[in-house]
Amino acid sequence: MLISSPMSKLDFWYEFASTYSYLSAMRIEDMARNADVEVRWRPFLLGPFFKAQGWATSPFKEQVEKGRYMVRDMERICAVRELPFQMPDPFPQNGLYAARLALIGEDEGWAGRFSRLVFKEQFAGNLQLDDKTGLGDCLSAIGLDASSLMTRIETPEIKKRLRTQTDDAQALGLFGAPTFLCEDGEMFWGDDRLEQALDWQRSETNPAA
Template sequence: MMPRPSLEFWYEFSSTYSYLSAMRIADAAENAGVTVVWRPFLLGPIFGAQGWNTSPFNLYPLKGRYMWRDMEREAARLRLPFCRPTPFPQNSLLAARVALLGIDKGWTPDFTRAVFAAEFGKGRNIGDPVVLAEILTAIGIAPETALAEAETEANKARLRRAEEEAQSRGFFGAPTFLAEDGEMFWGNDRLEQALAWAVERANRSKWPA
């Protein structure tokens, strides 16, 4: 049996549109026959390299006003709860470290969805370790152990490597989808196109030369 095509899903926990993608990518990918590779990372260093100290949605108020209204529309269309968190953007460092920790253990997708649901569904502060501990407990993970392991130097280095990879690939926002051939798609509204690309390229590789 041929392996299924895969698609890397790079997301940032403080990203509004990453929320929409995270809550629907599993079903969309399953329907398309694609395996999702969950890749949490941080946009802060990427924005910082451009001289930004906050989200562009804060730096450009007109763009920010549009984004919040667009999120209301899209969340309603997808039947997802939506609540604007305060502050925005949230401090997503610890959440990203925890999500990385769960990749090898298989619980990163559940944790990711739960964090996004708490943040953008209920307006909770995901920078608070207590909130993350509650989320870990709810998905059946011992919070004390997970939070401690997330803060080890080895795991911190893993996140730094992810940052370096994102920057080397030219990422500038989230969500970003990366196909196996290196083709990049940016934004929640490109999810279906990214999945279709992954399937098409996989099928093309099966054709005789």
Template structure:
């Protein structure tokens, strides 16, 4: 017997590969959206230009140490509650935060056109936040492509192409125009929801306004 899911509502999911809270959302959103029959469009974008417009040279979690310390402990608690693997970020193992997710994001703009694209995104987040790997390393991204079901050479090439550089720029410009200021964010028409803790609210809002 075959089952067909009819999606009755739509939502856009904006994510940044350097975003800790986006990791939690990426690992949860597909199952929750399916339960509610909400179609979700995944949009990678960059927070760097948004931060720069506010005069920030790095993540606010670095600019405000108390906020950063809270965030890391909060992620650890929430990940444990969801049953999502998370490697605590001590700063003593040489890992830098935020990581450079530029190649990952460009590659994702191509991968998300494929059936395995969402799995690629999940694997990149897991590589960074569960396994402690450097996602700016092309080998790490290539391994994620291959594990998700894609051709690593082809999609690494696409990730370096001018076409997908432009797509990522357009995504970032669209996010800014929509009012997005952080990640993860969710938009349904003019309505904006921000944060992993607003995922369920956003899905419910989308469901209450059928496409």
């Protein structure tokens, strides 16, 4: 009889305003389950990374052609995956409040459910990420106490924790989202590397797999 070992883990670093993070958020749990890997949801903010590069905003705005291509790339991929997709207006949205909420969700086990709903509402329903009422509706929709949680994200403790998490992302060498970090530190960037990341994490934990 095999004794089950602690579950292998993959860190999923994501930003709520990021289109490609949406792609990964919508499929990572199912794929990870099939690979016997546990997902750790790690929301952070990309804004400080852009500023550090001297950019005012997302590279998809700084580079017009790249931004136009990204929209088309998203449309094609979402069509194949049967995911709704429309670009939020304005883009990028401000993911600050959603990220603070997801941090609480990390502790309480609802980060995945909440994040998927927020992504879907943003990219299919035009939820404004800085709309506290809209975020509260997302919390209520998954059975959480919206008013209590919306108060908690204004506490210095949660604010500091998101700053620390974003600093950690920079210290780890991240430069974009989504980024997948295996337990041995191996890094994979972009939704199109999710399969590779899961393969890597699975074979690290169980070389015979």
